[in-house]
Amino acid sequence: MYSRILLPTDGSELSHACVTAGLEFAQQLKAEVVAVFVASNYQYPLYVDIVPPNGPTEDEYREAMQAMAENYLQPVREAAAAAGLAYQEVIQFNDSTAREIVHTAQEYGCDLIFMGSHGRSGLGQFLLGSVTTKVLSLCLIPVLVHRIKHH
Incomplete structure (x- = not known):
């Protein structure tokens, strides 16, 4: 049926439950x-000539996001190993999370995206999350939307 499944995560509790x-x-x-974990690109200060003294550099930002993503992916990695599943993880930087999820699925030859109805934003019980909605509109492979009933 499906041989390679993409599991996007944003590190939220809802996302972790969906990944499980x-x-x-x-x-x-x-x-x-x-x-896959998708982090936003570094945002340059509005006034490039005046860099705030306490703001991170681009390299510091990327290192911090990389560490955060690895922290979010660690339980996924451990659970996949415990289940005996072949596992890969990807950390991407892109301001369009949905486009990057679809691109990663194509790049890694996934034949299904399994994602939550809501992620970090949570929102309501009746509307799909914005990233999920965008993935559904952009994707040419099947997307299984998992809804957490009680949180």
Whole structure:
């Protein structure tokens, strides 16, 4: 059915619950898993000539985001190993999270994206999250939207 599943995460509790469900789904199918975290690009100060003294440099920002992403991906990595799943993880930088999720799925040959109905923003029970909605509109492969019933 599906042989390589992309699991996007933003590090939120809702996202972690969805990734856990995605790993269980992948285990049932004996599918490989690719986990992805998308960080925003570094935002240059509005006035480039006047860099705030306490603001991070681009390199400091990238290092901090890389460390944060690795922290968010660690439980996914451990759970995939415990489940005996082939696992890859990707950390991307892009201001369009949805486009990067779709691009990563294509780049890594995924045949399914398994993602939550909501992530960090949470929002309501009746509307899909904005990133999920954009992925659905951009994607040419199947997207399984997992809804957490009680949080």
